Amino acid sequence: MTFKKMDLKPETLAEIEAAIPKYPEAQSAVMPLLHAIQKDQGFISNEAAEWVAEKLGIAPINVLSVVTFYPFFRQHKVGKRHIRVCRTLSCAMAGGSKVCDKMLSEFEAELNQVSPDGEVTVEFAECLASCGSAPVMLVDEDLHENLTVEKAKEICDQIKAEGTK
């Protein structure tokens, strides 16, 4: 899907307008703008990158180079819920891999792919800075800690229940 023109929600536009004057130089607002747009549209399209460039008075390549550098910015859609299971050492020692397998099998999904029902995208993430309560994962913005395969199943059930509402 492409955006012929940017069709952003009013609150996204307000967030963008508020972000720019916070910085001494406009280019610094690239990341806040990309965050706002990705939250609004789910990903960063080429049109969005060009729109941000124009908004900040910089070249489109300067925006695209940021989009492609940072793992959180994406140029493709993800499922309704974005699930990131930590794979780094402390979580791996505590069974993060099994948690990820459970999330994938519950949604019959492949790693990094939107599940067939469109509900989730499950990915591995690098250290989420909560190693004392490993293994952990982020479901969108919510951190789930001290996970087990059983807890993972409960979270899947909850996501499915919310999805059918």
Place this chain on the structure above:
Amino acid sequence: MAIHPREQRLILKYADEPGYTPHIDSYLEKGGYETLKKAVTMEPQSIIDEVKKSGLRGRGGAGFPCGVKWSFVDRKSGKPIYLICNCDESEPGTFKDRQIVHKDPHQLIEGMMISCFANNVAKAFIYIREEMPYGAKILDQAILEAKEKGFVGDNVLGSGYSCDIVVHRGAAAYICGEETGLIESLEGKRANPRIKPPYFPAVLGLYNCPTIVNNVETLCNPIHILKMGADEFAKIGRPNNSGTRIWCVSGGVQRPGYYEVGEMTLGDLVYDICGGPLPGRKIKAIIPGGSSMKILKNGDRYKGKNPDGSEYDWGLEDIPLDYDGIAAAGSMSGSGGMMVLDDTVSIPAALANLMAFYSHESCGQCTPCREGSLWLKKITSRMVHGQAREEDVDLMLSVADQIAGRTICAFGFAVAWPVQSYIAKFEEEFREYAAHLSDPNADRQAIKELACNG
């Protein structure tokens, strides 16, 4: 989290108290912002002197003395001075700044405002990692509350000094924890670290202006230094290791978590406070200060000479738990992220896990790091997945040796140190893998799960 009786909490004193919230009222009830009120009546230089005298060292990784760092700031350039709080907290094993930001954000803001006033900072930023979305919201809200009370913004507490704080969210790149990479990122670019010289942040930092970059925990300390006086502060911990430190312990212990302590040994923390290994297991090794740091093997003796000429001969548990103690044992206290590996952990698999991390996180700017980290990922990966080659151990060392010291930033060391130290301490385990295409007795599933590298 329950506070252990052996903890000495300064920074996290109220964070886990029932009923204590991130709201400014909680902080004010505990005497919050009183030190800022005092600070804005002081000579800025006298605050810098006090921080210098306290011996406070950076809590983010390198352990550089904070007051000395501040004294490097170019104050004659005529350009604005910036302060950036590094809340990227991306070093695997570390989760202390998370506690401060989520539970006691106003302490960070007060500490930042004191530091900003002392250094005549025009504008401050908090660079917080994307994976802490609530942390960013909590900080935004806390800054609003602090502005309403006159602690942040124009004419702070009627002093005539003005300074704003802006929260800036990252986007999941580890390299943003490196201070010059962070600065590039804050300028809206890829986080490629800058070369020093000339880009020392104190002279050519954000927008090529003088810039101070300090860690979250570091920036909370000036409050306590001014409150108790530099001399009292310096009495906590051994000389040159002053103040408390928040240690983050994860992996094979009974009570993982964050613990703020003064002077003690590594054994006090791991065995007494954290309860030692899980039943029936033994501690095999400890990564003391985040995943980049060299590994310490249990059973080894750590020997050497003290500066006064006396000799030390420590077991793992005897190592003093501070910058100099861990350095004397051949590693670094880093960010305080301690990972405990018990005897169920395959060292080559643990290394494969970390090499996947470093390969993913290399910014790609320097050839030795970009190519070398990928090589190391591939070699460690084939090693644990049954396709090891006889030459692999030597090849890994050769690649690591060619990365260390040959890159713009310290990430090169962060990739090389685990390889070099794991092989130095556990060479037999690696050779065993290499000779048998992998450990023939290994639990393949367990190793796959630990390496977790696809």
